[in-house]
Amino acid sequence: MTKKIxxxxxxxxxxxxxxxxxxxxxxxxxxxxxxxAPAMQVADEREVIDMLNRAELDRIVAKHKPDLIxxxxxxxxxxxxxxxxxxxxxxxxxxRAANFTMNRKAIRDLASxxxxxxxxxxxxxxxxxxxxxxxxxxxxxxxxxxxxSSSGKGQSVIKSKEDIAKAWEIATTKGRGxxxxxxxxxxxxxxxxxxxxxxxxRYGETLFCAPIGHRQERGDYMxxxxxxxxxxxxxxxxxxxxxxITSSLTGFGIWGVEFFLAEDGVYFSELSPxxxxxxxxxLAGTQNFNEFELHLRAVLGLPIPGITLERSGVSxxxxxxxxxxxxxxxxxxxxxxxxxxxxxxxxxKPFTRVNRRMGVVLVYDKVGTDINSLxxxxxxxxxxxxxx
Numbered sequence: 189m190t191k192k193i194x195x196x197x198x199x200x201x202x203x204x205x206x207x208x209x210x211x212x213x214x215x216x217x218x219x220x221x222x223x224x225a226p227a228m229q230v231a232d233e234r235e236v237i238d239m240l241n242r243a244e245l246d247r248i249v250a251k252h253k254p255d256l257i258x259x260x261x262x263x264x265x266x267x268x269x270x271x272x273x274x275x276x277x278x279x280x281x282x283x284r285a286a287n288f289t290m291n292r293k294a295i296r297d298l299a300s301x302x303x304x305x306x307x308x309x310x311x312x313x314x315x316x317x318x319x320x321x322x323x324x325x326x327x328x329x330x331x332x333x334x335x336x337s338s339s340g341k342g343q344s345v346i347k348s349k350e351d352i353a354k355a356w357e358i359a360t361t362k363g364r365g366x367x368x369x370x371x372x373x374x375x376x377x378x379x380x381x382x383x384x385x386x387x388x389x390r391y392g393e394t395l396f397c398a399p400i401g402h403r404q405e406r407g408d409y410m411x412x413x414x415x416x417x418x419x420x421x422x423x424x425x426x427x428x429x430x431x432x433i434t435s436s437l438t439g440f441g442i443w444g445v446e447f448f449l450a451e452d453g454v455y456f457s458e459l460s461p462x463x464x465x466x467x468x469x470x471l472a473g474t475q476n477f478n479e480f481e482l483h484l485r486a487v488l489g490l491p492i493p494g495i496t497l498e499r500s501g502v503s504x505x506x507x508x509x510x511x512x513x514x515x516x517x518x519x520x521x522x523x524x525x526x527x528x529x530x531x532x533x534x535x536x537k538p539f540t541r542v543n544r545r546m547g548v549v550l551v552y553d554k555v556g557t558d559i560n561s562l563x564x565x566x567x568x569x570x571x572x573x574x575x576x
Contacts, residue, residue, distance in 0.1 A: 189212075189488065190214060190215060191215070191254075191255040192215045192217065192252065192253070192254045193209060193214055193215065193216045193217070193255070193487075194217050194248070194249065194252055194254035194257045195216055195217065195218045195219060195227060195258050195260055196219050196259045196264050197219070197220060197227075197259060197260030197261030197263075197264070198219060198226060198227030198231070198234075199220075199225065199227065199535075200226050200468075200533075200535040200545070201480075202218065202227035203229070203535065203536070204463070204468075204471070204478075205227070205258070205260070205463060205483060205484065206218060206227045206230045207230055208478075208480040208483070209484055210230065212484065212488070214484075214488075215232050216231040217231065217232065217233040217254065218234050218235075219234070219235045219236075219239065220239075221236065221237070221238055222538075223236050223538075226535045226536045226537060227260075229536050233252075235248050235252075239261075239264040240263055240264065242265045245264070246268065249272060249277065255278065256487060257277055257278065257280065258280045258462075258487065259279075259280070259461070259462065260462055262290040262337065264286075264290070266286045266287045266290050267287060269283035269286050269287065270283045279439075280440070280441050280487050281434075281437065281439025281440055281441040281443070281461050282437065282438045284438055285437035285438060285439045285461045286461060288437055289459050289460060291335055291336060292333060292334075292336070292371050293371065295459055296310055296371065298433070299433055299456050299459075302436070303432050303433060305432065305433065305456040306453055306454065306455050306456060307455055307456050308331075308373045308374045308375070308376050308448075309373070309374040310326070310371055310372060310374065311326055311372050312370065312371055312372070313369065313370055314369040316353075316356055319352070319356050319370065320352060322372045323372055326373070326374050327374065328346055328348065329346060329347050329375040330346050330372055330374055331344075331345055331346075331372070331374075331375060332344050332346060332355040332356070332358070332359045332371070332372055332373075333359060333363075333370065333373070333407075334362065334363025334370055335363065335369050335370065337362070341362050341407070342358055342359045342360075342361070343358075343359070343406075344358050344359065344407075356370070376448045376455055377451075378448035378449055378450045378455070379450060379451065380401060380417070380418075380448075380449045381404075381446065381448050381449065381457065382399040382400060382401055382402070382426070382446070382447050383400040383402060383412070383444050383446050383447075383464050383466045383467065384396060384397070384399050384426050384444075384445045384446075384447060385442055385443070385445075385464065385467050385470075385479055385482070386430040386442070386443045387441075387442050387482050387483075387486050387495070388434050388439065388441065388486065389486050389489075389491075389492060390440045390489040392491060394431050394434065394435070395482075395492060395494070395495050396427050396430070396495070397414075397467075397470070397479070398414055398415040398416075398475070398495075399415060399418050399423060400414045400416055400464075400466050401414070401417070401559075402466040406543065408543075409465050409466050411503060411504045411505065411566065411567065412465075412503050413469060413500075413502045413503075413559050414469045414474045414497075414500070415474075415497060415500065415555075417559075425453070425454040426447045426454050429445070429447070429454070429456050430443070433445070433459060440486045440487065440489070441462065441486045441487055442463055442464075442467075442479055442483040442486060443460065443462075444459070444460040444462070444463070444464025444465075444466065444467060446458045462483065463483050464479065466503075467479035468548050469502060469550070471531075471548070472499065472501030472503065472550035472551065472552040473498060473501065473552055474497060474498060474499045474501040475495055475498060476495065476496045476498055477492070477495065497555055499552045499553065499555060500553055500554065500555050500556065500559060500562060501550065501552040501562070502551050502559065502562040502565070502566040503550055503566065504549045504551075504563075504566035504567050505545050505548055505549075506518075506532070506534075506545070506546050506548060506575065507544065507545060507546065508540040508542065508543065508546050508575040509543075509574075510540055510542065511541050511542050512540045513539045514539070515539070516537070516546060516575050517576050518546075518547070518573055518574070518575060518576075519574040520572045521573060523572055524549065524569045524572055524573055527551075527565070527569055529551060529552055529553055530549065530550060532547060533550070534546065534547040535547055535548075546575050547573070548570075549569045549573075550566070551569070
């Protein structure tokens with residue numbers, strides 16, 4: 189059962205995945221564009237390369253000959269995955285899934301045009317003139333995103349005509365990869381948004397975790413909670429859409445499928461073919477298996493006897509307010525550690541940026557506990573920790 193896993197991307201999500209993998213005796217090579225990334229600190233080997241460099245990516249695949257190639261970020265030359273599969277390598281979830289989900293144009297067209305899922309109206313633009321026309325047709329307010337990015341990078345909301353030029357600049361300079369095209373989406377007047385963690389298995393049926401609610405700022409998640417409040421018919425609609433799109437993309441593993449809940453129905457938003465940042469709330473013991481353990485079991489083809497909700501929980505991020513190339517220090521951890529029914533994770537990132545996610549606070553209580561009270565508790569703890 190021991191597999192060699194090539195992890196492409198070594199951030200905090202990758203670190204938790206490596207921890208889960210090591211607990212089941214797996215061998216992991218962690219890869220990222222900088223040294224001492226979080227997952228590298230717990231992996232068996234590390235490689236520092238530009239994963240958008242085709243030759244470098246080919247070199248480390250040939251060097252390590254992994255049993256499993258597991259992408260954890262978007263900035264990868266994903267078209268090479270098709271060739272790796274032809275050569276006999278296993279890509280998680282699949283080459284098709286990695287290529288479609290790491291490009292917003294591919295995944296949105298698949299969802300809307302091919303599968304008929306309900307989405308916000310959208311258009312693409314690759315130059316400023318086309319962008320202005322698209323904004324006019326979609327209408328203001330609207331949301332602008334790079335075709336390739338994660339954690340809200342390059343995303344902005346156009347609230348007036350004065351925002352148009354700035355939104356174009358942000359989307360074309362803050363995204364990942366070498367795409368210059370952007371997507372313009374109609375603004376959905378949603379009541380809430382959820383992540384539905386969906387597990388596709390090698391040998392079993394598709395499984396769903398209890399829905400996770402989340403709050404974002406600057407397009408990046410700030411807090412998440414499980415379970416999220418949702419009507420049964422909304423959950424059924426979301427599960428149906430999640431199963432349809434993951435089945436079309438093929439492969440096995442965990443997927444973070446995002447939806448908007450609005451008065452006129454459930455809208456498909458985005459999809460990640462790996463553990464999701466909002467799913468870090470599962471580290472609070474909200475489920476019998478956290479999202480990283482579920483991903484690993486699915487990747488290895490191990491049976492998952494079921495996913496059960498064990499607690500109510502909340503995660504709240506610890507942000508850096510400084511920019512420094514020096515190893516960060518943390519003030520307030522001792523005080524935070526005194527709070528009952530709480531925990532925290534420091535990711536171990538070797539340098540800081542303003543608003544960079546450096547850790548997460550976790551709080552929990554029995555199922556049915558008021559989520560708003562847990563959210564307030566988590567925020568107080570997170571705000572008490574200073575990165576310096």
